Amino acid sequence: MSSTYNHTILQLDNVTFQYPSDKMFITHLTFSVGNGEFIGLLGANGSGKSTILKLASGILKPSEGSVRLWGKPLHFYKNKDRAKLLCYLPQLLDINVPFTVREVVSMGLYPYDMPPEMSADEAIEIVGLEEKSGSYITNLSGGERRRTFIAMTLLQGAGLLLLDEPLANLDIKYQIEILRLLGELKEKKNISIIMALHDINIALQFEKVMLIKDGKILGAGNPGIVLTKDLLKEAFDVNIAVKKNNSGGAYISYGNNF
Amino acid sequence: MPKIKISILILILVIIFLVSLCLGPRVINPLSLNDLEKEIMLSIRLPRFVVAVLMGMALGASGAVLQGILRNPLADPYILGISSGASLSAAFGLISGSYFLGKYTIPLTAFIGAAIVSMIVSAFGWKRGGLWPERLLLAGVGLSFLFHAVLMLLISTSTDEGMRRTVLWIFGDLSIADWSLIPYGFVLVILGLGISISRSKALNALILGDEFAHSLGFSVYKERVLLFLSVVLMTAASVSLGGIIGFIGLLMPHIVRFLIGADNRFLIPASALCGGAFLCVADLIGKLIMPPAEIPSGIITAIIGSPYFLYLLRRKNVLNL
Numbered sequence: 232m233s234s235t236y237n238h239t240i241l242q243l244d245n246v247t248f249q250y251p252s253d254k255m256f257i258t259h260l261t262f263s264v265g266n267g268e269f270i271g272l273l274g275a276n277g278s279g280k281s282t283i284l285k286l287a288s289g290i291l292k293p294s295e296g297s298v299r300l301w302g303k304p305l306h307f308y309k310n311k312d313r314a315k316l317l318c319y320l321p322q323l324l325d326i327n328v329p330f331t332v333r334e335v336v337s338m339g340l341y342p343y344d345m346p347p348e349m350s351a352d353e354a355i356e357i358v359g360l361e362e363k364s365g366s367y368i369t370n371l372s373g374g375e376r377r378r379t380f381i382a383m384t385l386l387q388g389a390g391l392l393l394l395d396e397p398l399a400n401l402d403i404k405y406q407i408e409i410l411r412l413l414g415e416l417k418e419k420k421n422i423s424i425i426m427a428l429h430d431i432n433i434a435l436q437f438e439k440v441m442l443i444k445d446g447k448i449l450g451a452g453n454p455g456i457v458l459t460k461d462l463l464k465e466a467f468d469v470n471i472a473v474k475k476n477n478s479g480g481a482y483i484s485y486g487n488n489f
Numbered sequence: 490m491p492k493i494k495i496s497i498l499i500l501i502l503v504i505i506f507l508v509s510l511c512l513g514p515r516v517i518n519p520l521s522l523n524d525l526e527k528e529i530m531l532s533i534r535l536p537r538f539v540v541a542v543l544m545g546m547a548l549g550a551s552g553a554v555l556q557g558i559l560r561n562p563l564a565d566p567y568i569l570g571i572s573s574g575a576s577l578s579a580a581f582g583l584i585s586g587s588y589f590l591g592k593y594t595i596p597l598t599a600f601i602g603a604a605i606v607s608m609i610v611s612a613f614g615w616k617r618g619g620l621w622p623e624r625l626l627l628a629g630v631g632l633s634f635l636f637h638a639v640l641m642l643l644i645s646t647s648t649d650e651g652m653r654r655t656v657l658w659i660f661g662d663l664s665i666a667d668w669s670l671i672p673y674g675f676v677l678v679i680l681g682l683g684i685s686i687s688r689s690k691a692l693n694a695l696i697l698g699d700e701f702a703h704s705l706g707f708s709v710y711k712e713r714v715l716l717f718l719s720v721v722l723m724t725a726a727s728v729s730l731g732g733i734i735g736f737i738g739l740l741m742p743h744i745v746r747f748l749i750g751a752d753n754r755f756l757i758p759a760s761a762l763c764g765g766a767f768l769c770v771a772d773l774i775g776k777l778i779m780p781p782a783e784i785p786s787g788i789i790t791a792i793i794g795s796p797y798f799l800y801l802l803r804r805k806n807v808l809n810l
Contacts, residue, residue: 290703314706321700327562328696330751338697341690342706387705 238266240391240423241317245296246286257282257446259296264391267421269414271454273434274443275467280427281322282446284393287425288319300391314342318389322396322427324376329367332360332379339386347388354382357412359405373400381409385416394426398433410436431458435473435481442466455481494749495759502766509769510538514780536668540730541772541786542765543671544663545737547678547723549764552738553745553757554685557692558716559622565738566724569610569629571603573636575728576659578602580643583658584651595658596670596729603725606632611717620713661734661787663772674730681723682761688715689753696753734771734787736794737764743801 241264249256257279264270272280285291287298289305298305300317308316326335337351355364358378363371368379377400384392392413398406410433416422434440435454442449442457444466450457460472474484511517513534517526548566555564566572579599613628614620640659644652685692691712694702699709727734741760749755771789778784 285700288704290700310703310708311706314704317704319700319704321698323698326697327560328557328751329746330693330696334693334750334752335697338690338693338701338705341694 239263240266240301241287241425242299242302243283243287243296244299246293246298247295248282248286248291248293250282257286257293260286260446260448261296262441262448262451264423264425266423267417268423269417269438270423270425271434271437271440272425272427272443273429273431273440273458273466274427275429278443278466279446280429280443281395283443284319284395284425284427288317288393289313290319311342314387314389316389317391317393318384318387319393320380320384320395320397322399324373324380326368326376329369331365332368332371332382333364335368335379336364336382336386339383339388342387347386349386349388351382351386354386355379357385358382359408374402374405377401378405378409381412385412390420390422392422392424392426394424396427396429398426398428398430406433431463431467431471431473431483434458435483495755498748498759498762502762505766505769506538506542509541509773510534512773513776532668536671537663537772538769539671540674541663541768543674543678544727544730544734545764545766545768546761547681547727547764548734548737548768549741549745549760549762550682550685550757551720551723551727552740552764553742553753553760554692554716554720555738556742557696557753558713558720559626560696561622561626562743563739564626565736566720566727567733567735567738568633569607569625569720569724570632570636571606571610571629571721571724572728572733573633573640574606574609575599575603575725576733577636577640577643578605579658579729579732580640580655583655584643584647593670596673599729599732600725603721603728606636607721607725620710620717622713625717657785658732659787660785661732661790663731663786664783670730674726677722677726681719681721681726682757684715684719684722685757686754688712688719689757692716692753692757696751732785732787734768734790736790736798737767740794740798741767743798747801 243263244261246260247258260283272283274280282291286293289298300308300313305313332355333351336354339354340346352364355361358381360375360378360382363375368376371379377397381397397409401409413424417424428434435458437454439452440454440457441451442462449462449466458473463471472484473481475481511519515529517530522530551566555566555568556562578601579595582594582598610625610628610632611620614625616624644655647655691702691707694705694707695709695712702709702712741764742756745756745759745763749759767790768786771786771793775784775786775789
């Protein structure tokens, strides 16, 4: 019992939330994230993935229920202390001020009084933007912009990353690169990651997925088990199925939808 | 790198400050002053110079802060209606001619007007426990129109002398500068500058977005209220010291971003310094161009500022519009 507790980083218990002028709501949502877990949050547009991540990061406050980080209620943390443990990366990266890439990445150090082990230049190198480090973020492509913010996230160095569609706007090369990078971080530093996504093929690569519809968890666990034809139909309102190819790899069959 | 650029900037500004002290309708050599020149220096030029520097600093810095918290490159300290509220309340004093508090009447009425309007604007901008940039902006623009209309009504129904003084004041009248007003202006401007510079990291994060600011460990609502407060203090102090000087708040942050970058830790102090220097130069030009008449500094800043602003607009990477 105690060992399970020690390994739970984030715990949402009976969390309920409703936007003031919206029908979208989350009711009695319960799940936990263990140390070193890499979870894909899969669901259609408007299914509540972003809302769940915002509740988990403390940006939105639940009307009922609790969010605990390392066993302690999230709102008990000082802002700076929380920022060292938990990092949230929004989906929309809409910036109209000409910060340079290095300036943005360096903001990852804001929660710290003493600079941590990694430098901004190292983080920039990891995402492959060293030649753009002096460029204005406003002049970057969508993918470069996203990689800039991933570098900032790396520099912030939190043990729990809540990433809202971090692969959106990325070329397949960088989708793979970012996933590989996050996988490495998980292995090396035992960090935990929850990543919202709506690409089922990518979700199939995860160890664990949570399938979301209308703010509820339809299923959670290994994608091979969770992503059944029936649940996918319920989540995405379309007839698709997960198939295996000759070499055993799973892929999505679009059936007769075209 | 920004530190070297800032050092060069400070050097240039010091030179501008010194030159503007020595030049005027009568050129004064500060190393050999006679009694008359000492008197001119101490009771006319120096207070006026200090007022110009304080106002310019306040406007430059609050422009930088506002463009950040409103996430709008067109924001300037007057967009929130603070200045038009201050003008209106000062105009009441000027036009009615009732100097019930002596020379403090105009600054005090202007400050009270600015403070009241800031409260109204923030009440409109307040929703669900925080200040919302779009609401603040729209409330400010809406109120500005109202105050402006009432001000025009006042001017159009007032006597000639009251009208001339009011119009002069609206365009920035530094000739009312006086030592007695400086201490309070100084305290408010330094307080506003101190708050905004100490919150500059939070402002950087807020520019990325509220969610980033939260994730980086800032309390979004608290930081925005503090930054808004710094703008109110500086704008109100500036308006009450010498009326309305356009363009400094809008222009300085853009020039400084072009010169040293957008990081608010450098942008706010550098915009303040450039604002101070710019207003000194504008005041000097206003005094020299057709003596003995003086052209209000607000007219000079606009005449120099607009073409430069339009030039910046044409340059790639500067305004990002």
